[in-house]
Amino acid sequence: MAVSGCSIVLKDGELMGSSRLDLKTTMESVRNAGGNPTIAIHFHGGLVGQSDAEGAASKLAPEYASTGSVPIFVIWQTGLFETLQNNWKEIFKTEFFEGILERVLQFLVGRAEQPPGARGAPLDVPHPKEVRKEVAKRKTGEEPYQGLNPEPAKMAPDLTVAEDQQFKEAILKDASLAASAHAILKNADVRQFEPELQDAIRDSEKEMAAGGRGLITAFVLGVAVKAFMGALRRLNRGRGHGLYVTAVEEVAKAIFAADVFGRFAWNAMKQDTKDAFQDGDERFGGTALLYELEQIWAHGLRPRIVLVGHSAGAIFVCEMLKAAAKRLPADIKFEIILLAPACTFTLFDSMLTLAPDRIAAFRCFGMSDEFEQKDAMLGNLYPRSLLYLVSGALEEAADEPLLGMQRFHSRKSPFSDDEIPGIKRVIETIGSREHTWIWSMSSIGAGFDCGAASHGGFDFEPNTLSSVKHILQNGT
Structure with missing residues (x-):
């Protein structure tokens, strides 16, 4: 029956x-x-x-x-897409966000295109109008600076005295950036900003009420430096998601609180699987x-008993196996x-430790990384897949290794066994059989085929x- x-x-x-x-x-x-x-x-x-x-x-x-x-x-009952879509659209409507993004991109490009042996001199950075023109390519579905893939060695986060002075002067002299910061602080709910900035914002509000502007300048500079250095560190370690996308992720995290760019919702969703x-x-x-x-x-x-987990459903599968190890017959x-x-990989590794048998x-x-990079879940604003967004912004660590991203399975630097041992343990424990991991497009045969070209598909x-x-x- x-x-x-x-x-x-x-x-x-x-x-x-x-x-x-x-x-x-x-x-x-x-x-x-x-x-x-x-x-x-x-x-x-x-x-x-x-x-x-x-x-x-x-x-x-x-x-x-x-x-x-x-x-x-x-x-x-997750519905994360609507939260992400609405919140990120609002982020990109923020003139201050776009202003910081353009300045960070300007200096990332300058560093990426720096000729050999030129360290110590000021960077030859593109004019802000050139940067805005490049960023405007989003409107036609193009990714800004898509063809610019800087060598990691060029993106060292140790700024020379000349570079540091040049970057800070560019920020301090940017009148439109100061104006957009003033506008966003004037009517802002302090809770929408990154926690480290909240005290500075409260101080800025007091100073604005007294007619001052000095703390606003410090606020702008602090955000810009944090975003620029975060992007440099990642690109230097080979942990970037492309020059433009990495800048977007780091600027969003430098400015906004976790509930604005989606980390709070993502963490709450993960907590639901535990609860x-x-x-x-x-x-x-x-x-x-x-x-x-x-x-x-x-x-x-x-x-x-077959457990099928799609996307965050895999987190639910991990929690079920951990609970099963404690509650069910062996x-x-x-x-x-x-x-x-x-x-x-960290969650999956911990699950294997608790429920090895x-x-x-x-x-x-x-998806193969080729398709993962093309699956623009937020359209031209963020031209990568959900997994890229989770890895780059929603998880606590930038470029957090995810089980479903092919790029982390290479076991070559910067994802080598020595650098990220958890990846090695998972792959060697779970992947001993041939064709354990199937990446689209795959047409190996029954049970091994996959033609998915989008995360939701x-x-x-x-x-x-x-x-x-x-x-x-x-x-x-």
């Missing part, structure tokens, strides 16, 4: 509506049907809200069921899943399918979906 499966809806990790009853009914049907079916538990990505996630689940359910699997969809495994199977969705799986085991059934193991996983099989599908891209269905039906 076929079991139809269900969807469960979570908010802040807690079960909503009839979700607990629906899950219980589905799992009772599995027990009553007997045999050892495949239970496919799907965790959607972080960009979609509840309505879109429910729509996707209704379309995927018959696809998964056609393999003989019992599909369970965990809908966990789902708190004590109480009648209340928390992840704990309810583990409880029902344990009941199936107690009835003598031994189903295949012989309950999971097969894992990840689609463009947005989890960090819980993964029975594993396959990961992701993995669930329904025909070749990738065919591979997922093949694994559900036949294993890896």
